[in-house]
Amino acid sequence: MSSPAQPSKPWTSVDELEEQAVPHLPASIAGYYLGHSERGVTVRDNVTAFTRWRLLPRCMVDVSTVNTSCTILGSNLLMPILIAPMAMQRMCHPDGELAVARAAASVGSGMILSTMSTAPLADVAEELPSSTHALKWFQVYVLSRRDVTAHMVKEAEAAGYTAIVVTVDAPRLGKRDIDDKLHFDIPPHLSLANLKALQEEAGRPASGHSQGSGFAAYFTSLIDPSLTWDCIAWLKSVTRLPILVKGVLAPDDARAAIRAGSDGIVVSNHGGRQLDGTPSALDVLPHVAAAVAGRVPILMDGGCLALGASAVLIGRPVLWGLTLGGEEGVRAVLSTMRAELELSMALLGALGANFSGVTSAILSFFPDTARSLRLDTIYPIQGFQRWRDEAAGFELVFPSAWSADLSVRRRLAEDASWQRPSPGLPPLGLAPRPSRGPVVAFGPRGTTGEENISVIVSRVGPSSSDSAQSLFPDEEGAQAFLDRVVARPSAGITAALRSLRTRTDGAGRVYTTMDFLVSSPRWQRANLSTYVMSGQSLYTLNCQCSAQNASDRARMFQVVTDNFAVAPRAPGQ
Numbered sequence: 001m002s003s004p005a006q007p008s009k010p011w012t013s014v015d016e017l018e019e020q021a022v023p024h025l026p027a028s029i030a031g032y033y034l035g036h037s038e039r040g041v042t043v044r045d046n047v048t049a050f051t052r053w054r055l056l057p058r059c060m061v062d063v064s065t066v067n068t069s070c071t072i073l074g075s076n077l078l079m080p081i082l083i084a085p086m087a088m089q090r091m092c093h094p095d096g097e098l099a100v101a102r103a104a105a106s107v108g109s110g111m112i113l114s115t116m117s118t119a120p121l122a123d124v125a126e127e128l129p130s131s132t133h134a135l136k137w138f139q140v141y142v143l144s145r146r147d148v149t150a151h152m153v154k155e156a157e158a159a160g161y162t163a164i165v166v167t168v169d170a171p172r173l174g175k176r177d178i179d180d181k182l183h184f185d186i187p188p189h190l191s192l193a194n195l196k197a198l199q200e201e202a203g204r205p206a207s208g209h210s211q212g213s214g215f216a217a218y219f220t221s222l223i224d225p226s227l228t229w230d231c232i233a234w235l236k237s238v239t240r241l242p243i244l245v246k247g248v249l250a251p252d253d254a255r256a257a258i259r260a261g262s263d264g265i266v267v268s269n270h271g272g273r274q275l276d277g278t279p280s281a282l283d284v285l286p287h288v289a290a291a292v293a294g295r296v297p298i299l300m301d302g303g304c305l306a307l308g309a310s311a312v313l314i315g316r317p318v319l320w321g322l323t324l325g326g327e328e329g330v331r332a333v334l335s336t337m338r339a340e341l342e343l344s345m346a347l348l349g350a351l352g353a354n355f356s357g358v359t360s361a362i363l364s365f366f367p368d369t370a371r372s373l374r375l376d377t378i379y380p381i382q383g384f385q386r387w388r389d390e391a392a393g394f395e396l397v398f399p400s401a402w403s404a405d406l407s408v409r410r411r412l413a414e415d416a417s418w419q420r421p422s423p424g425l426p427p428l429g430l431a432p433r434p435s436r437g438p439v440v441a442f443g444p445r446g447t448t449g450e451e452n453i454s455v456i457v458s459r460v461g462p463s464s465s466d467s468a469q470s471l472f473p474d475e476e477g478a479q480a481f482l483d484r485v486v487a488r489p490s491a492g493i494t495a496a497l498r499s500l501r502t503r504t505d506g507a508g509r510v511y512t513t514m515d516f517l518v519s520s521p522r523w524q525r526a527n528l529s530t531y532v533m534s535g536q537s538l539y540t541l542n543c544q545c546s547a548q549n550a551s552d553r554a555r556m557f558q559v560v561t562d563n564f565a566v567a568p569r570a571p572g573q
């Protein structure tokens with residue numbers, strides 16, 4: 001292909017970007033990227049659907065600060081816009097997937113890397129450092145060769161990808177007439193880097209397929225057409241990563257995906273490239289959101305946060321940016337989209353509108369944004385409410401069906417009266433009582449406390465510099481901590497680390513989260529604990545349940561952990 005192109009003139013819309021990029025690509029590659037199945041009814045409707053909805057702005061809302069950041073399955077992003085998995089990006093630009101990854105990382109977006117990537121998944125992972133606002137997920141096509149699929153998934157987990165997105169709408173490739181006419185195939189200087197071993201084993205597929213698209217024939221030879229919902233359990237048996245299902249349109253399939261153990265749903269018709277005549281992703285989104293009822297995050301192709309998606313995926317515009325300007329071109333596309341989202345949010349006054357009596361059900365339509373505005377201190381959002389403890393300097397969200405543990409509140413009241421005697425009485429002159437446990441705890445109503453979410457604040461002395469580092473730099477350090485602090489060998493109690501991850505807040509504080517299992521001869525408890533230093537205090541958030549309930553509670557605990565935040569305490573506190 002020709003050398004990377006530059007935009008000939010400034011562009012103001014995705015249509016203009018496409019017009020400029022397409023002439024720079026060989027016809028068969030442009031045809032593949034632009035392509036759709038059959039008559040293109042669905043690809044057109046994906047766009048037209050947006051013209052059938054209208055936005056109703058609310059006035060007189062203070063929008064001097066509009067926040068587009070969000071948290072999705074533990075990743076903090078500066079915008080709820082991710083890059084959809086797209087095959088063979090080196091056909092646009094020599095840097096291909098690497099450039100896209102760099103651009104995503106630089107603007108706080110995220111990338112879902114395709115199985116059909118032309119760069120190896122490990123190389124792409126390196127461009128998306130875990131410490132920044134950069135989500136990296138890996139898209140999986142389940143192949144007839146399950147061993148190869150399992151190997152790829154394990155490799156993705158080892159390379160630091162934090163979720164697997166399994167595409168379920170392509171048991172066969174859709175009928176793509178343009179690709180057939182132009183005999184589209186993988187250019188000879190490129191290869192599907194994640195399937196190299198398979199290609200070497202079977203011999204490289206011959207290009208220039210005389211009967212149509214060589215790529216379509218190759219794809220069909222790879223994919224397992226017998227896939228059913230059992231594959232989610234199979235994927236879970238090969239990886240500990242959350243599994244999202246991409247390609248759901250029917251509400252019943254969303255329910256089935258959750259029953260099968262999916263941790264998220266991507267509403268998508270594959271950009272109109274699979275079955276022609278399916279509804280647009282936008283039109284089905286509200287129905288899927290109703291079926292999902294907040295149990296797992298929903299993402300969608302093309303983008304509408306206000307109808308129930310937590311984040312949106314963009315596809316072809318990224319390829320046009322990549323064609324025209326490599327990394328810089330993709331960055332321009334993402335930055336423009338973020339700026340447009342921010343402007344739309346400001347003009348909508350949408351966030352403040354929720355204060356004017358709109359219910360929590362409506363807040364659930366854009367949960368992450370609503371949470372970032374703390375609207376959940378007033379209304380539950382998707383079943384969670386916010387607890388702010390200004391004196392202790394932290395806030396968290398808790399399941400609104402759970403209640404605060406009254407014994408903790410009673411003990412805190414006792415501590416306070418110990419330090420502040422009743423009015424009129426002389427001061428007792430007593431030293432403050434040392435911290436004796438959590439400052440807040442929540443549990444399901446009517447239970448005895450085995451399941452709980454609690455926060456402990458411990459004074460540890462001046463160590464503010466520690467806040468910028470993870471408390472446990474590696475898994476070995478974290479396991480050593482568990483052995484020392486949690487395990488009690490004399491009572492037969494052991495603690496085993498399952499995973500360790502970190503995130504950083506806007507003030508540079510590092511939140512370290514450990515997933516660990518505590519076992520005694522009689523019981524097993526699953527814990528998700530987050531540790532963060534702020535000022536002179538160590539904050540510990542602990543979410544605990546019985547090991548049997550762990551998979552049921554996983555999503556709830558994830559939301560609580562993702563939204564836990566500390567802030568500097570007022571002077572003297």
Ligand SMILES: Cc1cc2nc3c(=O)[nH]c(=O)nc-3n(C[C@H](O)[C@H](O)[C@H](O)COP(=O)(O)O)c2cc1C
Pocket residue numbers: 032033034046084085086087114115116139167246268269270271273301302313314315316317
């Ligand atoms: C060129 C191209 C390649 C794609 N490759 C994949 C893929 O490898 N895996 C996948 O799950 N989806 C793939 N998709 C579908 C996208 O992930 C996404 O569903 C769709 O493109 C979004 O629509 P948009 O391009 O209109 O934004 C591809 C789409 C395009 C345009």
